[in-house]
Amino acid sequence: MMEVLDMLAQPAFWIAVLRIATPLILGTLGVLLCERAGVLNLGIEGIMVAGAFAGWLAVYGGASLWTGVLVAALTGAVFGLLHAFLTVSLALSQHVSGLGITLLATALSYYGYRVSFPKVSTPPTIEPFADMDWLAIPVLAQQTPLTLLALLLVPLLAYVLYRTPLGLAVRMVGENPQAAEGQGVSVAAVRTGAIVAGSALMGVAGSFLTLSAFNAFFFNMVNGRGWICVALVVFASWRPGKALLGALLFAFFDALQLRLQQSSGATLPYQMYLMLPYVLSIAALVLVARKASYPQALMKPYRKGER
Amino acid sequence: MRLEKRATSSAAALVLAPIGAVVFTLLVSSVLVWWAGAAVTETYALLLKGGFGSVFALSETLTRAVPLILTGLAVTVAFKARLFNIGAEGQLYVGALAAVAVGGMHSGTGFDLPPALLFGLMLLASALAGALLLLGPALLKSRLGVDEVVTTLLLNFIVLLFVSMMLDGPMKDPLAMGWPQSVALIGDLELSKLIPQTRLHTGLLWACALAVVVWVLMRYTVLGFDIRAIGANARAAAFAGVPVTRTVVLVAMLSGALAGLAGAIEVAGRTGYVTLDMSPGYGYTGIVIAMLAGLHPLAVVAASVFVAGMLVGADSMSRAVGVPTFIADVIVAASLIAVLVATLMTQYRVRRA
């Protein structure tokens, strides 16, 4: 017990928490945006892989780090557009479309990586984002700019969702698309926009892994983080503020588990520590299940004019 | 643009749609082949030859198809009831572990049971392991409304870690010189070969038989009706007297059992023991196969052979031409999307709004 408290007292711990939380914040916000508009996007796992690869490849090819982030965002947006076409224009099953995109994006990324680097013994690396020493705030100063971006996006997204006409339109489209249509708002346009924007965020979440947390791309890098974001959105009741909280809470336990593994008092097999994040996610889902107030039109395909 | 439902869709269209979609996919993936700097026709020729061009190639393809048929059936049964079982991967692994537990962890004594009986017990244990794994998420969904997609997905990761734990510890093969693999099945329990000098084993017969069983179940039994009814409209099904919760439980157990059997049959037929990488994503590929097959149990066999052919062909093609094996995964994933769109076109007409 004392050892745990010691751990919590060290700033290094909290630095790790923020670092682990960053891709989760970005990914969860991305899923949140899609689901608020009424569309489940299970493509996140694959889009994060694609964002990680595309952003990293751009930087490896000589682009600046921020250009890499932009490339990652655009990659996410393109897959988002595909998902929007399948689920909004064609009203196909959102589950299957999303899973298909995860498989496709992952396969394309792995293929692209192998084509670009056919025989490598050690993975090629890039120079990642540097810490923000110029910032006077502790813990935050040791983070990279992408973390700052993630933290700033939370209040920004909240503002857009709750205080602007566009945000209201997004929410209405996710609650009752017929109502939106009847008030002159194009459901297809708003949903597509939300999915594309959300998928861009997912791409950026992936790029954090290769441009900030690590400096190379390797297989199984995302390792289920995308699915955890999907669970976190439910836990967050589709609210950006709670999404931040959920991501931080999850990162807290993940950082804790990592340290416990390495500490001298570790008696359990290391795999059990690694299981903790996934078990917690399932627990979080079960906890909020009863009172989850879904956007009412979530996962219901909308065909204009079909009554 | 809007979609108008056609009154009826022709049977011919329903068969042509997947084929057309696959052809379209192959055309699109030509771009990827070109990116790798290889000649497109040569690559595809090698792909087909590697998958289907010789008895050996066919035997490899069919061997690879066996777990795919089973996971494809597992997903088909579940999806028919709108239970989105994305956890077939984990169910396969626990099935494999259970098979080894019953079939190998007795220091060669075989629990003093005749091999035939032990074999049956082994299959039963695997089926049960897979069934129980899916039961949890299924009950969470029907009782608490927890979306089963995320829970089954997360369970996959948990199971894989669990397998790793088992392979490091209680189920570790002491003779494997540090390599993380499980104790092996005793020889009596291994499936015999269908074609000598190849890896093709009688598991193929088990898989095909199960496909027929699932088909008969869905079409001719009351349970099959219940499953289809719940998948189509759970409220109306409940009104008509279908026992919804009981059926969901049965579906979960059936689906999980099929995936668990995939693990058992892989162990008994191909590997002989459990390793961490024994399944290169068969559980997820099963989803693609189920959708390619239009959730029809018999078509699952055809779809599995197709996908297995792609995967096997890509291995040999890659060695020859240098195009990364992941091309097969791209083709499979893109086929899924293309088939979805093509099948939609058989049911809907595109009209201006």
Add this chain to the structure above:
Amino acid sequence: MTAPVLELTQITRRFGDLVANDAISLQLHAGEILALLGENGAGKSTLVSILFGHYVADAGQIAVFGKSLPPGDPKAALDAGIGMVHQHFTLADNLSVLDNVVMGSEPLWQPFSRRQAARQRLSEVARRFGLDVDPDALIGNLSVGERQRVEILKALYRGARILILDEPTAVLTPGESEALFAVLGQMVAQGLSIIFISHKLGEVLRVSHRIAVLRAGKLVAQADAHATTQEQLALWMVGHAVEPPRALPGKSVGDVVCALDTVSAGTGRERLDAVSLQLHAGEIVAIAGVSGNGQTALAELLSGTRAAISGTVRLLGAPLAHRPSRLVELGVARIPEDRHTVGVIGDLPVWENVVSERLRSPVFSRWFWVRRAQARAHAQQVIAQFDVRGAGALAPARALSGGNMQKLILGRALLHPDSGAAGAAITPRLIVAHQPSWGLDIGAVAYVQQQLIAARDAGAAVLLISDDLDEVMAMGDRIAVMHAGHLSAARPAVDWSREAIGLAMAGAAVAAGATA
């Protein structure tokens, strides 16, 4: 004669082979209430959907205040001054009244929202037309009448000068309907023009200035309200005289088939609160009341899909099973309210839908095998006897039109598989019919009512739940009224007057034995 505010010219629209609107030309003048009358399927909803931009017409033009209206664009319609109050409210339960009203009224690219100004404008509009509402209330917490007010406010807030109301009184008590008519009067006094869709003849004559009648997609007649009668309108609507089946009093009322004793079930809006009722063989008990006052809970209870929280329900002397298949075995025939989402499984073939309730019985299954031949044969019999048209036994049930779907459901419920060809028909013991005529054309309605009366005459106990007061008064041997989960005593039809039922529907207590 001033220029019309709205002019439709030769509007035509097809859905596949069906001609929903056939060269319809119509005018609306300022300050006028025009009623659009027609049976279900006559084309009224399609026409106004075209007007509002939900659909695009295949041919024809629309001119609003003299200017041509771009087709297929609700936003253009809104900008031109057309507002629509849909039959099924298009409101988001999880958002507030203000959110629902304001959504879409500000440009989407605007980075801020003028909430205060919007709130004030909403209050002002509400006051002007007498529509009282709390801007911050969540829609999910509002009553049906209140929701309709919000739906109307949506249109008025956007400055609608032409208002379309699609079957607005379908969900209102007679009292609430009167309040609505008063609001309409206010609107007209302030210069608005109104199109009022209905299939209720009395109401249409009462409230509108002019009436346009649609039949099978064509405009067949127009008349001033004071210059025509219900009979003439009915004739135009149907094309021939229709004699609604007048239920003669039952010959002999038998034993109690089903008895509810202080039964409570469900929570919230849709609940039963200490309800008592006895259903005898050979009589029709009709339950009047606006939908949403507990009727669904009652129907679900007797259909086996909902359990009671307290009280007892006895069927043929034994406690009522909470299992639909058991109830069907015992002779309970159920006709659900919503044929598309509850009555029938659209993706499954017609024959499977016919036998769906009895699949577990030995007639249609042995162990776990389905006896397909017997099942298909029975399905053919039902299709033939109940004239189910539009799709064969093997086609998916969703291919059936509403009327044919209802006939399938009726046949499934009323035709017992053991009914021999020798004509020894087995009548159900209890029929639970929940809004059986909803959404059907007059011919189909008459058919359904005939079947129920025939079953009653053969000895069945019939529970008819209907929000159509005319149907209740024509069919019921005894009538009870449902309001907010409470069921009045079921008194003989002669003891009720239309006014008394109306009052009871609105919740006014009715003194025992009073014959107002």
